[in-house]
Amino acid sequence: MMENDIFKALADPTRRMIFEKLASGSMNASSLRDGVEISQPAMSQHLAILCNAKLVRQERRGRFVNYEVDPDGLAMIANWLAKYRAYWPARIDALKDLLKDMDQ
Amino acid sequence: MMENDIFKALADPTRRMIFEKLASGSMNASSLRDGVEISQPAMSQHLAILCNAKLVRQERRGRFVNYEVDPDGLAMIANWLAKYRAYWPARIDALKDLLKDMDQ
DNA sequence: CCAACACATAAGCATACACTTATGTGATTC
DNA sequence: GAATCACATAAGTGTATGCTTATGTGTTGG
Numbered sequence: 001m002m003e004n005d006i007f008k009a010l011a012d013p014t015r016r017m018i019f020e021k022l023a024s025g026s027m028n029a030s031s032l033r034d035g036v037e038i039s040q041p042a043m044s045q046h047l048a049i050l051c052n053a054k055l056v057r058q059e060r061r062g063r064f065v066n067y068e069v070d071p072d073g074l075a076m077i078a079n080w081l082a083k084y085r086a087y088w089p090a091r092i093d094a095l096k097d098l099l100k101d102m103d104q
Numbered sequence: 105m106m107e108n109d110i111f112k113a114l115a116d117p118t119r120r121m122i123f124e125k126l127a128s129g130s131m132n133a134s135s136l137r138d139g140v141e142i143s144q145p146a147m148s149q150h151l152a153i154l155c156n157a158k159l160v161r162q163e164r165r166g167r168f169v170n171y172e173v174d175p176d177g178l179a180m181i182a183n184w185l186a187k188y189r190a191y192w193p194a195r196i197d198a199l200k201d202l203l204k205d206m207d208q
Numbered sequence: 209c210c211a212a213c214a215c216a217t218a219a220g221c222a223t224a225c226a227c228t229t230a231t232g233t234g235a236t237t238c
Numbered sequence: 239g240a241a242t243c244a245c246a247t248a249a250g251t252g253t254a255t256g257c258t259t260a261t262g263t264g265t266t267g268g
Contacts, residue, residue, distance in 0.1 A: 011115035
């Protein structure tokens with residue numbers, strides 16, 4: 001199931017870190033490792049899980065592979081969250097009205 | 105970390121089912137087990153994890169304990185999601201403007 | 209082509225996780 | 239106050255998960 005893949009992917013702090021890094025700009029796997037203490041296979045495995053969850057997508061660029069945030073995964077989370085908008089705190093209450101547009 | 109607790113809590117399909125059931129109305133642990141093939145300790149453990157993640161909160165009612173959705177957890181997810189609104193698809197683009205209110 | 213590079217996959221291992229059965233705790237009812 | 243009910247906690251177990259080392263695959267440059 002897709003919903004399960006997404007939440008399982010985000011349950012790991014290293015993967016959220018990778019995702020956050022990609023959100024600041026698309027890059028290849030080697031660049032993602034810069035300044036992070038993580039092995040090459042570990043990074044590759046995490047990226048595969050993120051891709052499978054539709055949170056990240058890849059594109060071959062010669063012998064590099066460029067990774068970037070996939071909006072599909074974020075949309076899935078937004079949809080999940082929208083189901084419970086009745087419980088959102090008043091502080092973000094304005095969102096309730098706007099989310100109506102997503103329903104139809 | 106709170107963010108980690110939330111995503112780990114939601115990574116389990118049984119806990120998401122419990123959460124969804126609570127979203128349809130607060131109830132005690134026994135009622136949550138109705139129609140679900142899950143042992144009493146398992147339910148209790150799942151509820152403890154959901155409470156710890158601020159997704160659910162409890163309240164003693166005599167010898168029952170009433171469980172309900174905690175808006176705090178949902179707000180946390182909304183905040184996490186808001187960080188990546190630059191990548192949200194156009195379909196939920198309207199959210200971008202609304203989320204500005206959350207920033208300040 | 210073949211050496212080097214960027215990345216993916218395989219296999220093994222230690223830990224985390226979700227479940228089980230058994231027992232403990234707090235509240236009610238008779 | 240003793241039995242019962244609603245739930246929590248303890249301890250043990252099988253499986254999933256994230257890491258490691260080793261090797262495979264695909265691309266480029268000399």
